[in-house]
Amino acid sequence: MNLRFETAGTLTPICSKTHLAFRFHLPQPSDELHIQFSYVPKRLEDPVTAEREIKTALHRDATEKQQQALIERWEEFFPLQNLITVSIDDPEGFRGSAHRHDPVQLHKLSETEASPGFTAGELPKGIWTVTLSVHCIVTPDCHYELKVWEGEGE
Template sequence: MIFESINKYTEPNQRERVQAKWESFLPLKNLITVSVDAPERHRGAGHRHDPEQSLFMGEQEASPGFVSGKILTGMWHVTLSLHAIVTESCRYTLQIHQEEE
């Protein structure tokens, strides 16, 4: 799978150099990006390979890639972008909760 991708997505003059270090791509991991849009604006995205993630946004702090700020009432949108699913199966559970300060 790695050599197939290198041949497909690498410029011909760079293939040999990239193929020589193919092991640096191991272990292959899924990449699902979580993007969050609040009622008033985009609040960020998290691009992580970690199998379990705990992301947060608050008025004063937020996880890397996200913007802190007031948590407004209204319609929020969460988008999952599947960039690389390389395992035989992939399960994803999204839990959203609000903590009162």
């Protein structure tokens, strides 16, 4: 394993609807690249906080006609979940994305194979970008970790 990039951080609800772009350098073409991403917690399990957040969102986003029926059924939206997704760009452009709900993800890129959502092909030298799209953070904080390495295994 040849570690190329590693970071970790904490997100809060104010970070929702933002993107974090992390750049790393491959000094020479590579045969295989791995991207490991995880975040915790996945869910907001507190029903009191969830009820307040769900009702606030329904008042803000639903039409008046829809609001009452939806507010009475707020529990159907529980538990709320954090959502962060991953996209990758190589020096030449977009290589794909993993818009999944999984809080733990391991992606592989090589010339002959790639994880679903990504494109197999040459792994050129240069500046690569891993973008974390922070769709929604509903918990008071959410910790993430991102690691990129070349070669097999960890």
